[in-house]
Amino acid sequence: MDFTVALFLMLTACISYLIMLYGKMLHKRGQLPPGPIPLPVVGNLLQMNTDSIAQSLIALSKKYGPVFTIYMGSKPNLILCGYETIKEALINQGEQFGGRGPFPMFCNNAKGNDMTFSNGDRWKELRRFIMQTMRNFGVGKRSIEERIQEEIQFLVKQLRKTNQSPFDPTLIFSQSIANVTFSIIFGSRFDYEDKTFQTIINTTNENFHIMSTTWGMMYNIYPEVMDYLPGLHKKVFANFGKLRVIIQDTIKAHQETLDPDNPRDYIDVFLIKMEREKNNSTSHFFMESLIMTIEDLIYGGTEIVATLLRYSLLVLMKFPEVIEKVQEEINQVIGQNRPPANEDRKAMPYTEAMIEELMRFTDIGPLSLPHLVMQDTQLKGYKIPKGLPVIPVITSVHHDPTLYKKPEIFNPANFLDQNGCFKKNDALLLFSAGKRSCPGENLARMEIFLFLTTLLQNFNFQPLSSREDINLTPVGGAVENLPQPYQCCAVPC
Template identity: 70%
Template sequence: MDFGIVLILLLTACISYLILTYGKMLHKRGQLPPGPLPLPIVGNVLQVNTGNIAQSLIKISKKYGPVYTLYFGSKPNLVLCGYETVKEALINQADQFSGRGPYPVFDTYIKGNDVAFSNGEKWKALRRFALQTMRNFGVGKRSIEERIQEENQFLMKVIRNTNKSPFEPTQIICRSVSNVICSVLFGSRFDYEDKVFQNIARSIDDNFKLMSSSWGTWYNIYPEIMDYLPGPHQKILANHQVLRPIFQDIIKTHQETLDPENPRDYIDVFLTKMEKEKNNPESHFFMETLIMTMHTLLYGGTDTVTTTLKYSILILMKFPEVAEKIQKEINQVIGQNRPPATEDRKKMPYTDAVIHELQRFIDVVPLSVPHLVLQDTQIMGYKIPMDTVVIPVLGSVHYDSTQYEKPNAFNPEHFLDQNGCFKKNDALMAFSAGKRICPGEVLARMEIFLFLTTLLQNFTFQPVGSRDDINLVPTGSGLLNIPLRYQCCAIPR
């Protein structure tokens, strides 16, 4: 057969396939809430700024409303914006919207074998186990508080050694925060100079930066293509894999010294559970789920709190009058002779309000990890079919003008009443909401309070240049809002 004829036939087949696929996409689109018209293959990707995807989605909602459909490639996604809409889905219809949607930057490695990216009975069993085990090891109790207080003393020592000289706080804070979740998982902390520990912190920090960049966004949209293209995204899987041999060595040591009657940490309890269920064919407790759940808990327990703290220091250098008021409250309630304790928070309404406002303003996770609709349902008058991927835009909640008087300004008054008492606002979803709320929420809240108050009890942070030059705009807005790299000086009090 003539080559030209073969080429024409191939082109005809390809065009016919594209037309058929696009026709199916448009037909399905007609059954979903309205949204911008998608193009073949690329969908609405060209209408979204992958460098700041959350802001792009909020901007599109101005035209199409708080519930709309957006295509990443040929796949439709239900986008939810605004407090009332997100609340309706994640809280009022928690069961229907509690599935976990695809998230390739983690899925490619974890493959649904953990507490965050699994579904069905596996997710329920692993989450229930994680919550119960973390409670038993002191999350919300005094023992974990003592561990954080102990870690704070190591952190204070490192910062004092900067001798008022400029330093970049990311790695210093990251190591301290990571050590807290390590103590829960592994039973002990690491020395800051430990090479293994440095590899853990470095790989996690590097991955969050990559996953929060445009490269991470593109990988989530086109994983099948991006796997074969060169670029920084290729390091994501390699960084994930750094942790496996470390975990395997730690688990092996635990197996050799395990006493089921006296568990030391999360690993011991999991290994005991594995042994009890070894003859249960429906068990979800096996070595791979242990490794992957440790992976997720370490990621979740490290960089979100680290980012919140280093962003908070930057913001408080921009607004030193706020830091001064916190320090005044610290002097009145805690003084200088003892470390801050969780009980102090009840007596420190201004500090409590500032921390809530920091979390709102920073908006550390502007997009919730995708959800999945588990059964046909309705939201805001639209019928939503089962298996629809859902993107709750948490940034639209934190900057909702119907919930906050000055959403674009850093203003602790958002969480204070007329008498200066702390005022709760449900439109703060820093840890998401509903059944998929972060299982480490209690631990993270405790860490943020204890770390931040201890830092301000001991130091006043000053920028290297003018505070007017401090830029609070994040560098990434995919997975995390990450602040620009900066240096500061810690002046002892």
Template identity: 70%
Template sequence: MDFAILSILLLTAFISYLIMIYGKMLQKRGQLPPGPIPLPIVGNVLQVNTGNIAQSLMDMSKKYGPVFTVYFGPTPNLVLCGYETIKEALINQSDQFGGRGPYPVFDKYTKDNDVAFSNGEKWKELRRFALQTMRNFGVGKRSIEERIQEEIQFLMKEFRKSNKSPIEPTHIICRSVSNVICSVLFGSRFDYEDKVFQALARSIDDNFKLISSAWGTWYNIYPEIMGCLPGPHKQIMTNHEVLRPIFQEKIKAHQETLDPNNPRDYIDVFLIKMEKEKNNPASNFFMETLIMTMHTLMYGGTDTVTTTLKYSILVLMKFPEVAEKIQEEINQVIGQSRPPGTEDRKKMPYTDAVIHELQRYLDITPLSVPHLVMQDTQIQGYKIPKNTPVIPVLSSVHRDPVQYKNPELFNPANFLDENGCLKKNDALMPFSAGKRICPGEVLARMEIFLYLTTLLQNFTFQPVGKREDINLMPTGSGLLNIPHKYQCCMIPR
């Protein structure tokens, strides 16, 4: 056959295929809430800033309302904006909106074997097990508080070594926070100079930066295509794999010393559960789910708190008057003779309000990890079919002008009443909401309070340059809002 004729036939077939796919897209679009018209193959990707998806979606909501449809590639996604809308979905209809939508940057590695990215009975059972085990090992209780306090003192020792010289605090904070979840999972902490531990913490920190970049966004939209292309996104799976041999070595050591009557940590309890269910073919407790559940808990227990702390230091250097008021409250309630404890929080309304405002203003998780509609439902008059991916824009809750006056400004008064007491606001969702709320929320809240108050009890943060030059805009905004790198001086008090 003549090459020209063959080329024409192939081109005609390709165009016909595109028309057919596009026709199906438009047909399905007519059954969903309104939104921007998608293009073939790319959908609405060209209308979205992949470096700051949350802001792009909030801009779209001004035209299409709080519930609308956006296509990432050929896949339609339901977008939810504003406190009332997200509350209606994630809390009031938690069963209907309680599934986990596709998220290839993790799915490709965990393969439905973990506590965050799985669905159905497996997810429910693994989540119940993780929550109960963490409670049994002190999460939310005095015992875990003492572990955190001990770990913070190691961090204080490291910061004092700087001797008022400029330091970049990110990596050492990451190692310190990571050690807390390590103590729950492994029953012990690592030395900060341990090379294996440094590789573990570095791979997690690096992955959050990659996943929160435009490269991570493109990987989530076109995983098969991006998997074949070169680029920084290729490092994501490599970083995931760094954790596996570390976990395997820890598990092997636990197997050799396991006492079923005296479990020491998460690994021991999981191994005991595996043994009990070894003859159950439907069991969700096997070696791969142990490794992947540890993987998810390690990620969740490390970088969200780390990012909150390192971003908070930046904000408090930008607004030193806020840091000074916290230090005044620390002097009145705690003093300098003992470390802060969680009970102190009740007597420190200003500090508590600042922490709430930091979580709102910094908006560390601008987008919830995608949800999935588990059964046909309705929201704000729209019919939503089962298996529709859902993107709750958490930034829209924290920037909701109905809930906060001047939401673009940093103002701890957002969480203080006229008497100076803490004023809670349900329109604060730093850990998401509903059945998919972060399982480590209790631990994270405890850590943020204890770390921040102990840091301010011992040090005053001073910027290297002018305060007015401090840049609070994130350098990446995807899964997390990532602050710019910075140096500061830790001045002992």
């Protein structure tokens, strides 16, 4: 057969196949909530700003409503905007919307053996085990609060060593927050100069940065293709590999020194559980799930709080009047002679309001991790089929002018009543909502309060430029809103 004829036939076959796939896409689209018409292969990607996906989706919701369909490549996703819509789905219909949707960059590493990205009985069992272990961890030993207070003193000591010279808080904040989680996982904290510790922190920070770029977004949309292409996404899986080796070595050391009657940490408790269920063929407690739940705890228990702390400091330097009010409350309730305690929160309404506002304003998780529809249901009059991935747009809640007055402005008064008392607002979704809310929310809130109050009790943080020049516009946006890189000076009070 002539080569030209063969090439023509091949191209015709490929085009016919693409037309058939596109026809199936359009047919399925007709059975889903409305949305912009997708193009073959790219879907609706050309209608979104990859630097601000959440804002692009909010703009589309003004045309299509709070429930609409977007195609990421050839795959449909249900988009939810607005507090009432997200509440109806994640809370009122928690069973129907309680699955975890695909997130290939994590899922292709965990392969269903973790807690965060698993579904069904495995997710339920592992989540219950993790939450119970965290709750019971301090029984007969130091409490988690004591561990946090101890770690903060190491951070204060490190900041004093800067001698008021400019420093970048990224690494040191990540190390300090990570040590709280690591003391629970591994049984002890790491020295900040420890090479293994630095490897964990650096690879974790690098992975979140890459995932928040276009590289991360493209991998999550086209994993089958991106696996064969070079790029930064390859670095993510190399970093996963480095962390895996460290975790495996640590588990091996624990196995050699394990005392079933005196568990030291999360690894010991999990190993004991594995031994008890070794004859249960359906058990979800095996070596691979131990490794992957440790990765869950490292990524989930470090990055959110560390990023929020770093972003909060940048925001507060732009609003020194807020710092003054918080420091006044610290002096009245705590003083300078003892470290802050979690119990102090009840007597510090302005500080509590400031922290809630920092969570809202920084909006570090603009999009929730994808959910998955677990059974056919209805939402806002639309039929929603089982198996459809769901993306709640958290930014649409945190920046809703009907919920927060002038949401583009940082204002702790959003969480204060007319008498200056703290006012809780359920429309704060940093930790998501419903069955898939973050299991470490209580720990994270305690950390944020203790870290911020202790830092402001001991230091005045000064920017290297005028407050007017501080840029609060986030970078990233595909996974996290990250603060602009900055340096500051820690001046002892």
